[in-house]
Amino acid sequence: MHQFFAPEIANDHTLPQEESQHAVKVLRLREWDEIEVVDGSGVRYRCRITLAHQKRCEVEILEEIPQPDHWGCNIVIGIAPTKNLDRIEWMAEKCTEAGVNRIIPLLCRYSERKELKTERVRKILVSAMKQSLKATLPQLDEMTSVRDVIAMPFDGQKFIAYCDKDTPRKSFAREYHPGSDVLVLIGPEGDFSHEEVDEAIRAGFVPVTFGESRFRTESAAVFACNAVHTLIQLNKQ
Numbered sequence: 001m002h003q004f005f006a007p008e009i010a011n012d013h014t015l016p017q018e019e020s021q022h023a024v025k026v027l028r029l030r031e032w033d034e035i036e037v038v039d040g041s042g043v044r045y046r047c048r049i050t051l052a053h054q055k056r057c058e059v060e061i062l063e064e065i066p067q068p069d070h071w072g073c074n075i076v077i078g079i080a081p082t083k084n085l086d087r088i089e090w091m092a093e094k095c096t097e098a099g100v101n102r103i104i105p106l107l108c109r110y111s112e113r114k115e116l117k118t119e120r121v122r123k124i125l126v127s128a129m130k131q132s133l134k135a136t137l138p139q140l141d142e143m144t145s146v147r148d149v150i151a152m153p154f155d156g157q158k159f160i161a162y163c164d165k166d167t168p169r170k171s172f173a174r175e176y177h178p179g180s181d182v183l184v185l186i187g188p189e190g191d192f193s194h195e196e197v198d199e200a201i202r203a204g205f206v207p208v209t210f211g212e213s214r215f216r217t218e219s220a221a222v223f224a225c226n227a228v229h230t231l232i233q234l235n236k237q
Helices: 017-026 085-098 118-131 146-151 194-202 217-236
Strands: 003-005 034-038 043-051 058-066 075-079 102-107 157-161 182-186 206-209
Touching: 003 017, 003 118, 034 058, 075 085, 075 217, 085 102, 085 118, 085 217, 102 146, 146 182, 146 194, 157 194, 157 217, 182 217, 194 206
Parallel strands: 003 034, 075 102, 075 182, 157 182, 157 206
Antiparallel strands: 034 043, 043 058
16 A cells, blocks of 8 residues: 655645645546555554545545554664765665664764755655655754764663774673663764764763774664664564
């Protein structure tokens, strides 16, 4: 069954214009066809089209199905956007497919990219949410100073991953407690500065490594996200 995104579907029973056009003009859906709609807040709706108009597709809600995140914890990735925008978009897509609750673009001392237009990235999140049959859209923050993120309250485990082998780091896989809320910070291509790492450690972040391999920034974020899911699944067995 075709899936669409409409954050206000419970109130106005109408697909947004872009989704309406896709449903009616591209997929050629008509009145009485059934579709699934997610609101991005954890609810899936089974609907029937009552007005097939490419600018305003109206539906009747047949069933409301709560669909909480299957991983059962809050996964937050803070990452310094890469100079190549395609890589950060790929990261956002893959983390959403695996399951992530929030992505915070970080502005760091050695950041290659100082600004990030989040509109396009948010569209990728919507597409990945629908493709992976989820009902919750990850929160995407605007670019935020890493120091502000370090200082923000977070009730869960906090990690900072970096490449400097001269500073003691622990194994992320051993330190993460499966099922715990988790915040992982990933630095830019030039890594975090020593001052940023020291500040994070003083704020309770655990310095970690993802193993012997050296990852690109975006790969490290995807690895961290998938590692959390893998450890949760192993803990359920």
